[in-house]
Amino acid sequence: MQELKGKLIADRIKEECLDFVGKYNGIMPALAILRVGSREADLSYERSIKNRFVNFGLEAKDYELPENCTNEEFQEVFDFINNDPEIHGILVMRPLPKQINEEEMLKKMNPLKDIDCITDANVSGVMRGDKEAFAPCTAQAVIEILKGYNIEMAGKKACIIGRSMVVGKPLSMLLLNENATVTVCHSKSENIKEVASDADIVIAAIGKAKKISSGYIKEDATLIDVGINVDEHGNLCGDCDWDQIVLKAGAATPVPGGVGTVTTAVLAKHLIDAARRQMNLAPVDDSKDEYIE
Numbered sequence: 437m438q439e440l441k442g443k444l445i446a447d448r449i450k451e452e453c454l455d456f457v458g459k460y461n462g463i464m465p466a467l468a469i470l471r472v473g474s475r476e477a478d479l480s481y482e483r484s485i486k487n488r489f490v491n492f493g494l495e496a497k498d499y500e501l502p503e504n505c506t507n508e509e510f511q512e513v514f515d516f517i518n519n520d521p522e523i524h525g526i527l528v529m530r531p532l533p534k535q536i537n538e539e540e541m542l543k544k545m546n547p548l549k550d551i552d553c554i555t556d557a558n559v560s561g562v563m564r565g566d567k568e569a570f571a572p573c574t575a576q577a578v579i580e581i582l583k584g585y586n587i588e589m590a591g592k593k594a595c596i597i598g599r600s601m602v603v604g605k606p607l608s609m610l611l612l613n614e615n616a617t618v619t620v621c622h623s624k625s626e627n628i629k630e631v632a633s634d635a636d637i638v639i640a641a642i643g644k645a646k647k648i649s650s651g652y653i654k655e656d657a658t659l660i661d662v663g664i665n666v667d668e669h670g671n672l673c674g675d676c677d678w679d680q681i682v683l684k685a686g687a688a689t690p691v692p693g694g695v696g697t698v699t700t701a702v703l704a705k706h707l708i709d710a711a712r713r714q715m716n717l718a719p720v721d722d723s724k725d726e727y728i729e
Contacts, residue, residue: 437681437682437683437685437686437687437688438585438686438687438688439687439688439689439690440581440585440658440660440687440688440689440690440694441689441690441693441694441697442577442581442689442693442694442695442696442697442698442701443693443697444584445580445581445584445585445697445698445701446488446697446698446700446701448584449580449698449701449702449704449705450491450492450701450704452705452708453492453493453494453704453705453708454492454493456708456712457492457493457494458493460717463711463715463717464493464494464495465494465495465524465525465707465708465710465711466494466495466496466497466522466523466524466525466707466711467485467489467494467495467496467497467523467524467525467526467527467551467703467707468497468499468517468520468523468525468526468527469482469485469496469497469498469499469527469529470499470501470513470514470517470526470527470528470529471498471499471500471501471529472500472501472502472503472505472510472529472532472533472536473501473502473503473533474500474503475529478529481529482496482498482529484700485527485700485703488700488701488704489704492701492704494704494707494708497523499513499517501513503533504533504535505533505535505536506535507535507536507537507540510532510536510541511537511540511541514528514541514544514545515544518544518545518546518549521714523549524549524707524710524711524714525549525551525703525706525707525710525711526545526546526549526550526551527551527552527703528541528554530554542554542555542556547570548710548713548714549710549714550570551570551573551703551706551707551709551710552570552572552573552703552706553569553570553571553572553573553606557569558570558571559601559606562606562609562610563606563609565609565612565613568713570706570709570710571606571610572601572602572603572606573699573700573702573703573706574602574603574662574695574699574702575602575603575606575607575610576610576702576706577695577698577699577701577702578603578607578610578639578660578662578695579607579610579611579614580698580701580702581660581689581694581695581698582614582637582658582660585687587637587658587687589611589614589615589616589637590614590615590616591615591616591617592616592617592636592637593616593617593619593634593635593636593637594611594616594617594618594619594635594636594637594638594639595618595619595620595621595631595632595634595635595637595638595639596608596611596618596619596620596621596639596641597621597622597628597632597638597639597640597641597642597648597652597675598620598621598622598639598640598641598642598643598662599620599621599622600641603639603641603662604620604622604641605620607639607641608620611637616637619631619635628652629651629652632648632652632653633651633652633653633654633657634654635653635654635657636657636658637657637658637660638652638653638657638658638659638660639660639662640652640659640660640661640662640663640674640675640676641662641663641675642663642675643663643665643675644663644665644675645663645665645666645667645673645674645675646665646667646673646674646675646676646677646678647675647676647677648661648675648676648677648681649676649677649680649681650677650680650681650683650684653681653684653685654684655684655686656684656685656686657684657685657686658685658686658687658688659676659681659685659687659688659689660688660689660694660695661674661675661676661688661689661690661691661694661695662674662675662695663675663676663691664691664692664696672691672692673691674689674690674691674694676688676691678690678691
């Protein structure tokens with residue numbers, strides 16, 4: 437079985453970012469991370485972004501508010517970063533506390549700074565197949581992995597298990613844009629194993645540790661595991677039972693070291709593109725993109 441390691445794809449994206457920074461010397465695209473409270477998952481993701489961005493030649497700025505902040509306090513900070521020309525991308529850690537009016541924030545957000553697809557403009561753009569729209573980073577990471585490892589999508593059957601707005605629904609549109617035949621399964625779907633095991637590409641995105649066993653895939657299918665969970669021993673794991681998957685799949689992403697690694701790199705790539713468009717700069721030549729054999 438081929439292990440689809442995220443680092444190889446992330447390193448290629450890193451080079452694209454460094455090419456941009458090198459071409460436009462003196463410009464450092466900046467991301468604003470807006471966080472309310474101190475959830476460990478948010479802090480961990482924030483640390484990962486900041487560590488990665490340093491190596492990519494990019495900047496990530498923290499904007500932290502206490503869990504009990506008022507909506508007015510939140511909106512004031514959001515307005516500042518949304519209107520700051522030196523901030524090129526915004527990442528809001530969600531879910532937000534109930535006292536925060538999220539709809540108010542979404543209506544105001546500049547779509548060009550919405551690099552993880554939470555505004556209506558980018559969501560509808562992804563649904564329309566608009567290449568200028570920023571797709572959710574995790575969904576885009578799946579496409580980057582499939583393309584990077586030269587896994588054919590056109591004409592292939594793809595089954596997504598999970599229908600969230602973060603992965604399942606937008607990813608279905610991205611796969612359709614690659615001419616795949618897409619089925620989305622969810623908690624109310626019948627015969628999920630039968631549907632999934634007929635697919636050439638299976639994407640597990642249900643958030644349940646080791647739920648997807650070998651019965652969900654056919655021989656030599658490609659398995660993309662989006663899940664990040666903790667198992668009964670306290671170890672990080674995906675939605676798939678890796679010990680079973682490796683005996684049947686033709687290729688699969690590990691957890692950790694798979695989709696999550698590429699997701700942060702895609703965030704960086706989106707920030708570069710957002711900065712370029714806001715400053716009316718020409719894109720860096722990407723004709724030298726290489727695929728992994």
